[in-house]
Structures are given as C-alpha cells and as structure tokens.
Amino acid sequence: MSNVLVITNRKLCKEDFFGRIEALAAAGPKGIILREKDLPEAEYLELARQTAEICDRYRTPCVLHSFPGIALELGVKRLHLPLPILRNLSPDERAYFTVLGASCHSAEDAREAETLGCTYITAGHVFDTDCKKGLPGRGLEFLKQVCESVKTPVYAIGGIAPENYKEVMAAGATGVCVMSGAMVCEAPGHYLSAFSEKTEQAANTQKGIR
Known part of the structure; x- marks a missing residue:
C-alpha cells in the first residue's frame, strides 16, 4: 500500500x-487531502x-482540510487541521473523526497534536520548497526529532520527491x-509509483541485493 499523501492545490x-483528482485517486495514494483553505466556505x-x-469511486480516502463544519455536514470522518483550529475543537468533535491530522512544525507541536487525539501528523517543511519561498527547510534532523517525540505516525512534508x-x-x-x-x-500513476520503487530499492539494498 502507498504511504504517499497527496495535498491538493x-x-x-x-x-x-477534477480530472487531476480522478487521475490521482486512480493511482492509489494513501489519501488525498483537499487543502483549498483559501476558498469561501460555500x-x-x-x-x-x-x-x-x-x-x-476509487476507494481512495478523501481528507478534508480546515473546515470541520463542512466535514460534519458531508459526513466525512477524515479531517486535517492547522494546530490552532484543532485546539478549538471540543473533545466530542475530535472524537467524531476516525482520521484526524494536524500540521506540526516542532516536536512540541507534535506532542500536543498527539495529546489532542490525532491519528497522524504532518511535519515540515523538511526541505526548501517553492510553497515556502524564502524560508529554508527545517531539515532531516528536525524530522527525526519529531518522529522520536511521538508514537503517532508522522508524514514528512515540504520539498519531498522520489x-x-x-x-x-x-x-x-x-x-x-x-x-x-x-x-x-x-x-500521476508513474509519479506515485516512483516512491514505491524507492521503497523496494531500499529493501533490496538492506537484503544485500544490488
């Protein structure tokens, strides 16, 4: 199974x-996070x-972003939030979601998100990226610290490539x-499969296969 989450823009x-969404969903990512948080709620x-x-249709998990009310209205039980919004949800609201993620930028953020019941977190940005122009990536040591600080699954974000x-x-x-x-x-299918190929290459290397 893929361990790549797609973030939309x-x-x-x-x-x-929607054609792009269909092509991505058909490619079988871990999930698609609909991040279009700049849009008006309607x-x-x-x-x-x-x-x-x-x-x-493709049995690809769809994760909504930033709008808890819309997720509740549509009956979608997967939600990703910036940490400040997550803090404002009541325990009952958080418990509604079977998949709950938060954007974290430090080990402290990650520990708080875990305490608030997140089932996964994103940690970044790890590498330099055009999405954060002028802000240097926090690096692999930052990512390692976040991963070691929590038991919750951590997904790296920012400048990630095969x-x-x-x-x-x-x-x-x-x-x-x-x-x-x-x-x-x-x-999209070829692009996402490139990450799986890297996983297989790493596993083969560990087994002594060159």
Missing part, C-alpha cells in the same frame, strides 16, 4: 481540477462534495506528503 493544475463545500465522490524519499524514511517518517509534483506531473 488547484492553482497549480494545468487542466481541469465554495469549499461544493469542491469537497465532488472530490469526495471521485475518491469514493530522489530524497529514502532519506526521509530513514529519519523515521511513516510516509510523505506531496503537493506540487502531484498537481503538475504528466502521469
């Missing part, structure tokens, strides 16, 4: 957004409704998040 798409609701329908995937996993990550590459690649 409709502004990067060169084609129809527009996000419609985008979430259609995205969830596409993901359901070329640095093995380093990220070696630092203790459960998986990775990708955005730009997933939104603009010509062949």
